[in-house]
Amino acid sequence: MVLDAEITRLAQDIVNAKKVVALSGAGMSVESDIAPFRGKGGLWEQYDPEEYAHISTLRHHPEKAWILLSAMQKEIVKARPNPGHLALAELEQLGCLSTIITQNVDGLHHVAGNKDIIEFHGNLQTVTCMDCGNHLPSSEISLDDRPPRCNKCNGVLKPDCVFFGEAIPVDALTRAHHESRTCDLMLVLGTSAVVYPAASMPEIAKSAGAKVVEINPSETALTRFVSDYIVLGKTGEVLPRVVEQVRNLKGV
Numbered sequence: 001m002v003l004d005a006e007i008t009r010l011a012q013d014i015v016n017a018k019k020v021v022a023l024s025g026a027g028m029s030v031e032s033d034i035a036p037f038r039g040k041g042g043l044w045e046q047y048d049p050e051e052y053a054h055i056s057t058l059r060h061h062p063e064k065a066w067i068l069l070s071a072m073q074k075e076i077v078k079a080r081p082n083p084g085h086l087a088l089a090e091l092e093q094l095g096c097l098s099t100i101i102t103q104n105v106d107g108l109h110h111v112a113g114n115k116d117i118i119e120f121h122g123n124l125q126t127v128t129c130m131d132c133g134n135h136l137p138s139s140e141i142s143l144d145d146r147p148p149r150c151n152k153c154n155g156v157l158k159p160d161c162v163f164f165g166e167a168i169p170v171d172a173l174t175r176a177h178h179e180s181r182t183c184d185l186m187l188v189l190g191t192s193a194v195v196y197p198a199a200s201m202p203e204i205a206k207s208a209g210a211k212v213v214e215i216n217p218s219e220t221a222l223t224r225f226v227s228d229y230i231v232l233g234k235t236g237e238v239l240p241r242v243v244e245q246v247r248n249l250k251g252v
């Protein structure tokens with residue numbers, strides 16, 4: 001059970017900060033019934049990422065890459081924002097959250113209502129034909145086709161997310177660097193912080209003088225080295241309590 005004192009400490013840090021940026025990961029969406037990648041029940045337990053999630057697999061064995069992609073898409077289509085996502089949207093409305101840098105491809109921060117989101121690993125909401133560049137919503141493709149093909153040229157479709165072996169889109173990388181360098185509080189939410197370059201954002205923030213605070217039920221690679229402190233709990237439970245305290249402190 002997370003103590004009220006920990007919640008109040010984080011709420012005070014948020015209210016006192018000039019610019020708050022969040023880095024979110026798969027743990028944020030666990031309470032929306034989307035499996036994380038690592039640990040028990042994680043996607044990488046079932047699918048070896050180098051085998052299923054590498055860009056060369058999509059190029060040379062698209063039917064195999066789409067086994068994993070279809071499984072992810074089917075979970076995401078059913079998912080709704082959880083109280084953690086909704087709390088972050090409220091924090092932005094209160095003027096207490098500048099930007100979310102998310103590693104998630106599920107689009108749930110958008111659905112929850114946040115406006116300033118950097119999709120560091122892209123998203124699964126749209127797909128692009130690898131042959132002719134035709135761009136369409138994922139809702140228009142059949143997930144039973146392996147692989148789904150372009151309705152114009154029959155080329156293989158690629159979701160607009162970042163695969164292993166691919167670079168982070170330049171715009172996302174540049175903006176994420178800027179936001180990390182210029183915040184004075186970074187919230188690190190539901191990420192194991194082991195995949196780079198996303199995991200370097202808290203390090204960049206810290207080097208630029210920001211406070212770094214994690215919310216996660218488990219300690220991570222950052223906990224003892226980069227973070228100022230960690231609130232050990234689920235984002236869907238901790239964030240709503242923090243936002244309630246923020247409202248109290250701001251008198252709204």
Ligand code: OAD
Nearest residue numbers: 025026027030036037038103190191192193195218234235
């Ligand atoms: P991981 O699966 O590596 O880590 C999920 C984190 O969420 C862990 O630290 C858990 O302790 C934590 N967690 C679990 N349940 C939680 C809850 N209810 N509330 C808060 N935290 C919870 O996911 P990411 O760190 O996002 O990249 O993984 C980073 C990248 O690795 C992904 O974007 C993906 C993957 O390979 C690509 O595919 C390019």
